[in-house]
Each structure stands twice: as C-alpha cells, then as structure tokens.
Amino acid sequence: MTDKETELPDIDHANTIVQETMSNLIDSADVAKVYGRPIKQGDITVVPASENLTFLGFGVGAGGGESTGENSGVGTGGGGGGGGRTLSRPVAIIVVTPEGAYVEPVMDPTKIAMAAITAAGFMFGMMLRMVRKR
Amino acid sequence: MGQVMKVGDGEITPYSRSTTVLFPGIAGGLVWNRPGGVIVKQSDGSEIDLRIRDATRIAQLTLLAIGLIGGLAAWLFLGRKS
Numbered sequence: 189m190t191d192k193e194t195e196l197p198d199i200d201h202a203n204t205i206v207q208e209t210m211s212n213l214i215d216s217a218d219v220a221k222v223y224g225r226p227i228k229q230g231d232i233t234v235v236p237a238s239e240n241l242t243f244l245g246f247g248v249g250a251g252g253g254e255s256t257g258e259n260s261g262v263g264t265g266g267g268g269g270g271g272g273r274t275l276s277r278p279v280a281i282i283v284v285t286p287e288g289a290y291v292e293p294v295m296d297p298t299k300i301a302m303a304a305i306t307a308a309g310f311m312f313g314m315m316l317r318m319v320r321k322r
Numbered sequence: 323m324g325q326v327m328k329v330g331d332g333e334i335t336p337y338s339r340s341t342t343v344l345f346p347g348i349a350g351g352l353v354w355n356r357p358g359g360v361i362v363k364q365s366d367g368s369e370i371d372l373r374i375r376d377a378t379r380i381a382q383l384t385l386l387a388i389g390l391i392g393g394l395a396a397w398l399f400l401g402r403k404s
Contacts, residue, residue: 206349213351217340219324222357226327233329235336237357237374245350270350280374282336282360284329289362289370293377303382307389314393318400 202248202268209246209270216242216274226284235282246270331365 215221224236250266278294324336339358344351359373 210344210349210351213353214342216353217342217355219336219338222338222355223324223336226329231330235327235334235360237336239354239356239376241352241354243350243352245345245348247349272350277378279357279376279378282334282372282374284332284334284362286330288364289329289332289334289360289372291359291372291374293375295381296378299378300381300385303385307385307392310389311392311396314396315400318396 202250202266206246206248209244213242213244216240231286233284235284236278237280237282238276238278241275242272244270244272246272333363335361335363337361 221240222238224238226233226235246269248266248268250264252262252264254260254262277296280294281292283290283292324338326333326335337358337360338355340353340355342351342353356376357374359371362370362372364370
C-alpha cells in the first residue's frame, strides 16, 4: 500500500474555493455593485442604478475506504458541485444638472404587463368559478 | 454608504439596501442588493436625500394586490349568494 493510494483529495484546495466563492457572494452586497460609473454629457451627469439578486449553493465532499477481505483494496474519492445565478435589472437613473438632481425611474413594461395578465386571469378565473357554482 | 462622486460643483453619495441570507449548514446563500438613494450635497452646502423608488415593483405589487382583492370580492359577492 503506497502513500499515493491512501492520499485523500486536496480538501484544503476545496475549502479555499468555498471561502473565495462565499467571499465573492458577500462582496455582491456592496454599494458599488448597484451604481454604475457616472456618465457625463455636457453639463448633465447621469448615474445608472440597478438591482441585483445573487444566489448560489454548492457542496464538496471527499472520503476514503479500505477493505480487509479476500479482495482487499483501498480507495479514495471526492467531488463537488454547485450552481448559482445573478439577476440584475435597471431601477433608476440619477440625473444631475446644474439646476439640481433628480431620480428618473426605469419602468419595465414586460414585467408590468405580466403582472396585469396574472391579476386579470386570477380575477376572471375566480368569477368564472363562482358563476359556474350557481 | 458608497463612494462620494464629484459632480459639477456638488457631490453625490449613493447608498444601497441589501439583504444577505446565508443558509446555516449549507455552503451558499442569497444576496439581494438594491439602490436606496443618493445624498446630494450642493455647492451651497445643503444636502438633499433623493430616495430611489422601484417603480416597476410598485406597479407589479399594486396590480397583484388588485387581482387578489378582485378575486376575493368575486368570492364574497358571487360565491356567497349561491
């Protein structure tokens, strides 16, 4: 039995990856992540602002085993996996002019239309169900 | 509070609102970061807090609330009569 056979996968490396990924996740809560760089055009400066939703989950594992039977052997294994996503959408634009500053909201007509269709569908469905019951 | 940005004679300081959820026992989590507003410091020294409202979310929630109330009203007025 050689040392190589009983050597477990590099757990420290996996831990480093986990810590780095978690650190990057925490960093995404920073103020700088939701505001873009100021864009200057003449006297007017605009600063874009967006909303970010980041989520992720992952896991790593490793193990080893030894058999003492007739067909004895030693084995080790490890693995990991994960997944995540970042959703981002513009929320508003901050406009700074020599006269003052104001916030210009950014509307998403598709999302609003989807909400309207859902609301109308729910109301219509409920009415239809009640009328049919009669 | 974010970094102060120099804009013309004044300066603006953006700030955000963030929600961080780290699941116990699981490697992973969720971060919801959204703009809160900006504090505008004008050349005369006065400060204005400009709040950022998410117009799309307000519209979405309003419409969904209307749908829910409408559905509830249909159940109350049409369902109870039968």
